[in-house]
Amino acid sequence: xxxxxxxxxxxxxxxxxxxxxxxxxxxxxxxxxxxxxxxxxxxxxxxxxxxxxxxxxxxxxxxxxxxxxxxxxxxxxxxxxxxxxxxxxxxxxxxxxxxxxxxxxxxxxxxxxxxxxxxxxxxxxxxxxxxxxxxxxxxxxxxxxxxxxxxxxxxxxxxxxxxxxxxxxxxxxxxxxxxxxxxxxxxxxxxxxxxxxxxxxxxxxxxxxxxxxxxxxxxxxxxxxxxxxxxxxxxxxxxxxxxxxxxxxxxxxxxxxxxxxxxxxxxxxxxxxxxxxxxxxxxxxxxxxxxxxxxxxxxxxxxxxxxxxxxxxxxxxxxxxxxx
Numbered sequence: 001x002x003x004x005x006x007x008x009x010x011x012x013x014x015x016x017x018x019x020x021x022x023x024x025x026x027x028x029x030x031x032x033x034x035x036x037x038x039x040x041x042x043x044x045x046x047x048x049x050x051x052x053x054x055x056x057x058x059x060x061x062x063x064x065x066x067x068x069x070x071x072x073x074x075x076x077x078x079x080x081x082x083x084x085x086x087x088x089x090x091x092x093x094x095x096x097x098x099x100x101x102x103x104x105x106x107x108x109x110x111x112x113x114x115x116x117x118x119x120x121x122x123x124x125x126x127x128x129x130x131x132x133x134x135x136x137x138x139x140x141x142x143x144x145x146x147x148x149x150x151x152x153x154x155x156x157x158x159x160x161x162x163x164x165x166x167x168x169x170x171x172x173x174x175x176x177x178x179x180x181x182x183x184x185x186x187x188x189x190x191x192x193x194x195x196x197x198x199x200x201x202x203x204x205x206x207x208x209x210x211x212x213x214x215x216x217x218x219x220x221x222x223x224x225x226x227x228x229x230x231x232x233x234x235x236x237x238x239x240x241x242x243x244x245x246x247x248x249x250x251x252x253x254x255x256x257x258x259x260x261x262x263x264x265x266x267x268x269x270x271x272x273x274x275x276x277x278x279x280x281x282x283x284x285x286x287x288x289x290x291x292x293x294x295x296x297x298x299x300x301x302x303x304x305x306x307x308x309x310x311x312x313x314x315x316x317x318x319x320x321x322x323x324x
Contacts, residue, residue, distance in 0.1 A: 002026045003216075004065045006052060006095070007072030008045070009036040011173035012110055012166070015209035016069050017045050028065070030072065052091040058098035067106040067216050068099050070150075073143065075112075075176070077288060078273075078281035081138050088142035089149070096153045096161075106219040108212050109150040109163040111226060113298060114140040114287075121295040123199065127165070127226050127302060137287045151224055160223030162215040164208075167230045167298055171205035171313075171321045178322055180288075181244055185252040190245070191284075193293035194259040196238030201230040201297045204313035214307040222306050228298035231318070232311040237292055240315070247319050259293045 003020060007013040008029030014036075017029045021044040029045040030052070031037050037047035048061060052072055062068070074087045092109075099107050116125055117140060118132035135141035147163045154161040170177045184190055211229045215222055238254075245252060257265075266289045269282035303309040 002028075002065050003067045003069060004028045004030060004048075004062060005069045005071065006030045007070075007110075008040060008047075009033045010071060011169055011171070011175065011205055012208055012212070013069070013071035014040065014173050015171075015205045016071070016212055018043060019206075019209050019213060021045055028061075052095065053086050058095055059102050062098055062102035062104060065099075065102060065104055067108065068095070068104055069108045069110070069212055069216070070095060071110040073110070073146075074139070076139060076281070077137060077285040079138065084138040084142040088139070089145050092146040093149050096150060100153065100155070100159050104159055106216045107150065107153065107159055107161045108215045108219070109147060109161065110212065111147040111150075111163045111165045112140065112143040113165045113167045113228065113296065115144040115147070115165070117290055117294070117296060119290055119294060121198070123295055123297050124299045125228070125297070126299045127228055136290060139287075147226060151226065154224035156223060160219035162219055162222045163226040164211055164215055165226060165228050165298070166203045166208040166211065167228070167296075168200060168202040169205050169208050170202055171318050173205060174321075177202070178244060178319070181241060182248050182250070182322075185241075185245055185248065185250045188252055189255050190241055190252040191255050191257050191262070192238055192241075193257050193262045193289055195256055196236060196241065196254075198237050198293055199234045199295040199297050200237060200240070200291075201232075201234045202240070202315065202318075203230050204311075204318040207231050207311050207313050210312070211303065211307065211309045214309050218307050225302075225306070227303040227307060227309075228300050229303055229309065230298050230300055230311070231313060231315065232300060233315065234297045235315065243315065243319055244322075247323050259289070262289045262293060
């Protein structure tokens with residue numbers, strides 16, 4: 001299987017690259033960071049230094065490719081609308097078109113469960129759960145748009161397209177979930193929004209990558225569908241934070257913040273940053289408040305049945321990645 005992995009220098013893309021290279025597959029790993037790309041070259045990947053916003057046609061880069069794992073995205077709680085549109089929507093549209101023209105057989109799209117978030121507690125959601133009329137962030141909105149484009153490109157007998165919605169990826173290469181939590185604790189205070197009672201489920205990066213590979217294997221059965229992916233267990237945020245604090249050797253003071261107060265603070269901070277520091281993400285955003293103060297858990301029965309996906313890494317095993 002000859003594959004192209006976009007966003008291969010990111011957390012998920014890098015792990016897919018490692019797994020497929022270890023399995024002896026021919027892998028082209030796309031990214032923008034040549035230094036990080038060199039590490040992928042060392043494990044057997046062919047590194048393609050390319051910005052997906054580059055106006056050049058993608059088709060020549062896809063010659064001979066059987067499967068595309070599209071992981072590249074602007075994933076952030078902060079940023080300009082046009083930047084999210086350019087990478088998450090426009091680049092995805094162009095890549096889908098080029099893949100179809102190049103005769104790619106399988107296109108596996110890394111979507112996001114952020115598209116479910118509506119500011120309320122939502123538990124055990126299946127893939128057909130209603131999406132909000134208005135998305136909370138540019139990221140969520142553009143990922144929903146990109147997922148719709150991807151699934152609409154599914155063609156039985158030609159290019160099969162599968163979308164996965166992996167929840168809160170953590171582990172090796174994580175630059176978001178645990179690093180942000182650690183940074184907050186290193187400042188000496190851990191805010192517990194709504195008492196830290198919100199339930200979240202997480203996904204170790206090796207489980208998420210394995211799910212992507214399984215989606216390619218079972219694309220004929222799964223084509224045209226989206227699947228939730230988690231590590232199969234929900235956690236109260238306060239419990240997850242306690243485990244992380246123990247691994248990091250930190251004892252932050254816990255500060256309980258009512259949800260409404262936290263959202264008001266985030267709104268004020270965002271307003272100030274838009275005026276005075278638009279390129280800098282506030283220390284607290286409305287997306288973070290909603291993510292940490294409202295429950296969001298996913299049902300993965302469909303992935304178990306159709307993709308034969310079974311989580312393998314527990315939270316206690318997964319957070320050991322941060323102890324080295």
